[in-house]
Amino acid sequence: MEPPTLSIRRTLLLLAGLLLAGIAHADRPVLKVLFGVHKPPYIHEPNRSGLDYEIVNQAVQLMGYQLQADFTPPARGVLLFKNADIDALATMRESSGLEGAYSDAYISYQNVATVLAKRGIVLNNIEDLAGYSVAAFQNAKLNLGERYRNAVDKSPSYQEVSPQVIQNKLLYSGRVDVVIGDRLIFRYFNQEAASLVDVKQPIQQFALFPPTEYKVLFRDPAMRDRFNNALRALKARGTYREIEQKYLDNQSSGTAPQ
Numbered sequence: 001m002e003p004p005t006l007s008i009r010r011t012l013l014l015l016a017g018l019l020l021a022g023i024a025h026a027d028r029p030v031l032k033v034l035f036g037v038h039k040p041p042y043i044h045e046p047n048r049s050g051l052d053y054e055i056v057n058q059a060v061q062l063m064g065y066q067l068q069a070d071f072t073p074p075a076r077g078v079l080l081f082k083n084a085d086i087d088a089l090a091t092m093r094e095s096s097g098l099e100g101a102y103s104d105a106y107i108s109y110q111n112v113a114t115v116l117a118k119r120g121i122v123l124n125n126i127e128d129l130a131g132y133s134v135a136a137f138q139n140a141k142l143n144l145g146e147r148y149r150n151a152v153d154k155s156p157s158y159q160e161v162s163p164q165v166i167q168n169k170l171l172y173s174g175r176v177d178v179v180i181g182d183r184l185i186f187r188y189f190n191q192e193a194a195s196l197v198d199v200k201q202p203i204q205q206f207a208l209f210p211p212t213e214y215k216v217l218f219r220d221p222a223m224r225d226r227f228n229n230a231l232r233a234l235k236a237r238g239t240y241r242e243i244e245q246k247y248l249d250n251q252s253s254g255t256a257p258q
Helices: 004-026 051-062 074-083 126-131 146-152 165-172 183-193 221-237 239-253
Strands: 030-035 066-071 088-092 107-109 111-116 134-137 158-161 178-182 203-206 212-218
Touching: 030 051, 030 074, 051 066, 051 088, 051 107, 051 221, 051 239, 074 088, 111 165, 111 183, 126 146, 134 165, 158 165, 165 178, 165 183, 178 183, 212 221, 221 239
Parallel strands: 030 066, 030 088, 134 158, 134 178
Antiparallel strands: 088 212, 107 212, 111 178, 111 203
């Protein structure tokens, strides 16, 4: 057993190191970034974690900044970026129409069309959506292209909802024919909707869309360039792949890492 004085000394050194690290971190300038609301495995709002969140957070730290994250529905995020003191908006595409400095793509979502199997709905292409009631994620019209916009404009009923757990409730209760969203988000939210609707009903998913790549929208092009450099460094170091494995491997259990 080591002498008590040595143990105390080590404890004090550890505490001093942690304090200095905290001070150094606090001294970093703040970068204010808006994210969407809770949508595991990409955004886990209560824990400030998730695949989307952590990639941006790690890149921001490499830039020498401290991330100040806020969470808001996508449609409101667009308004806030236009009118508020926000440095960047995550999970964006040029098709949004917002002006600014778009980063390289840092993440991709796999959006699908989900239906109840018992309905016998078959969707061979995006245009087939025109014949059904559809509930999509917010800003889907901005992100899924012109063919999608033209199709759902002909739909008998179309809505974009947030938070996305609403989609699960609408589909399983039979209130809409089709929901549009990322397959992993839909799978995760089944556990939250299970107390209200029968999520054990068989579903069918149609891969009508290619992977949707998202970028971070910055006000400052120089900040965008620093983010791109940090993103490349994350990939070169293997950190990016580690983050992917942390969250995507966890989907087999339907849980979100803490």
